[in-house]
Amino acid sequence: MENNWKEVKLEELIKFGNGKQRPNSEGLIPVYGGNGILSYTESSNYDGETLIIGRVGAYCGAVYYDNRPIWISDNALSGKPKDNYDTKFLYYFLKNLDLNQYAGGSSHPLVTQTLLNSLEFNVCIDAYEQKAIASVLSSLDDKIDLLHQQNQTLEALAETLFRQWFIEEAKEDWEELPFSEWINETVGGDWGKETLQDEFTKEVYCIRGTDIADLLIGIPTKTPIRFVKEKKFQSIEPKEGDIIIEISGGTENQSTGRAYFINNEIKSLFGKDLVFSNFCRLIRIKDSNYSFFVYLYLKYLYDQDEFFNLENGSSGIKNLDYKSLLFENKYKMPKEDLVLKFNDQVSNNYKKINQNKFQIQTLTQLRDTLLPKLMSGEVRVKI
Numbered sequence: 001m002e003n004n005w006k007e008v009k010l011e012e013l014i015k016f017g018n019g020k021q022r023p024n025s026e027g028l029i030p031v032y033g034g035n036g037i038l039s040y041t042e043s044s045n046y047d048g049e050t051l052i053i054g055r056v057g058a059y060c061g062a063v064y065y066d067n068r069p070i071w072i073s074d075n076a077l078s079g080k081p082k083d084n085y086d087t088k089f090l091y092y093f094l095k096n097l098d099l100n101q102y103a104g105g106s107s108h109p110l111v112t113q114t115l116l117n118s119l120e121f122n123v124c125i126d127a128y129e130q131k132a133i134a135s136v137l138s139s140l141d142d143k144i145d146l147l148h149q150q151n152q153t154l155e156a157l158a159e160t161l162f163r164q165w166f167i168e169e170a171k172e173d174w175e176e177l178p179f180s181e182w183i184n185e186t187v188g189g190d191w192g193k194e195t196l197q198d199e200f201t202k203e204v205y206c207i208r209g210t211d212i213a214d215l216l217i218g219i220p221t222k223t224p225i226r227f228v229k230e231k232k233f234q235s236i237e238p239k240e241g242d243i244i245i246e247i248s249g250g251t252e253n254q255s256t257g258r259a260y261f262i263n264n265e266i267k268s269l270f271g272k273d274l275v276f277s278n279f280c281r282l283i284r285i286k287d288s289n290y291s292f293f294v295y296l297y298l299k300y301l302y303d304q305d306e307f308f309n310l311e312n313g314s315s316g317i318k319n320l321d322y323k324s325l326l327f328e329n330k331y332k333m334p335k336e337d338l339v340l341k342f343n344d345q346v347s348n349n350y351k352k353i354n355q356n357k358f359q360i361q362t363l364t365q366l367r368d369t370l371l372p373k374l375m376s377g378e379v380r381v382k383i
Contacts, residue, residue: 004126005377011117013125014079014090018113019055019072020045030066033075034059044069049087051079051094053111060111061099065091077113089130092137093123096375124377132381133374140367147356147363148217154353155216158346162296165342166334176330182294182339184284186322187236189276192228200227207276209246215260218360219269228275236275238262241288243295247320248279250311256320257307261295263288265354269361281322289343292350297331 010016022031027042034054047069054062055077065088072078079094081087102119103109124130193200206226207215214220238244243261250256267274276282285291301307310325311318373379 004124004129005122006125007120007122008125009117009120013082013085013123014051014116015082016053016113016116017046017072017078017080019074019076019078022071022073029069029071031071031073032064032066033073034062036062036064038073041071044071046070046072046078049081051087051091053077053079053094053099053116055112056108056110058109060103060109061101063091063094063099077111077116084127085125086127086130086134088134088138089124092134092371093121093375096371097121122376124375128383129381132383136374136381137367137371140363140370144360144363144367147360151217151353151356154349158292158349159296159299161342161345162293162300165338166293166297166332167300170332171334174332174334177333178328178330179294179297179326181333182286182290183326184286186326187282187284189278189280189282190228190232190236191277192226192232192275194226196227199229202228202230202233202273204228204233204273204275205270207244207274207280209249209256209258209277209279212244212246212258212260212280215266218357218364223270225272226275233273233275236282238267238274238276238282239284239288240264241285241291243283243285243291243298244276244280245283245298245320245322246279247281247322248317250318250320255302255305255307256311256318257298257302257325259283259295259298259302261291261350263291263354265351269354269357283326289340292343292346293339296346 019032022033022038023041023043025042027040029041029044030037031039031041032052034057049065049067050070050072052064052066052070052072053076054060055075057075079090081090097119099111099116100109102115103111104115124133189206192204192206196203204226205223206228207220207223211220211223214222240263241261243259245259246256248256262274283294285294307320307325310321312321370379374381
């Protein structure tokens, strides 16, 4: 190990560069900012294996890897390996460093080339061992990516089937009915307390609107742990088939109304009891067999930007008029027997999705456990 690991400055391993203001043109080439891909354009300022490091703001120090023509904006820095060092290894090495902790500036965090060049660490400098380490971590990431792709396909198939059955082939004789045909009530959330205190003794994960988006692809890793009253937990705990919908938040270009269903498989993925914040609302389903239909109907309306018309509020925070959405507005609704048949058709999709999420969770934990051990040399890879 003594021969392959050495104290070096990052400038000896990586040549850092600046990004440029992103072009206004649209195309197929990804534009990277500090928080990953922002948009797509028709020109590039970097090609081949490239590291992207968030430069400014909350995401400064975030690290990405790409191996195609890309545009790096002025909110990010580029990194190219020096000598024969392995780009993928350096990507994992930087990820493990948590560069955000070195950022300068308190109100406006900043990572600069000068700062990065000056940082010194104990690092593997053998190109062959670097490749071997990167191969182990990349194989885990490849498996995770494949499972994510499978889930996206399964979700897309369910959405396609929904549109075919209930939108494109909707019958003329279907009644115009509100969603209350399928739901009992809605329940408000509770943010609880940050720490254990007084009657706030029930430890839970508290799902926010931002976590709902992450539920689509996996298990939210930033869902906060909160403490609520036991009696409150009993009244708001999601049951099998219930749906959580975001009712406050959104942006100028993104409406409120993101939703996702909750079942026992999802609960077990968290490994702790769940509640939801008061920026969300719980939809109590009359029968869990209605859950996928209602969830996909709400998602369809969201994707069609229908919820922009159901928002009110000011000062940058928008509120979804969920009462009108669920209890007043009417939509063409099928007979119950078709909803039950649809549930039978798509339930296996979501069962497989959740199974894949379990695997994603296991592989992610393995990768995150191995990463610091491989980077420090505590765990060695045979070359």
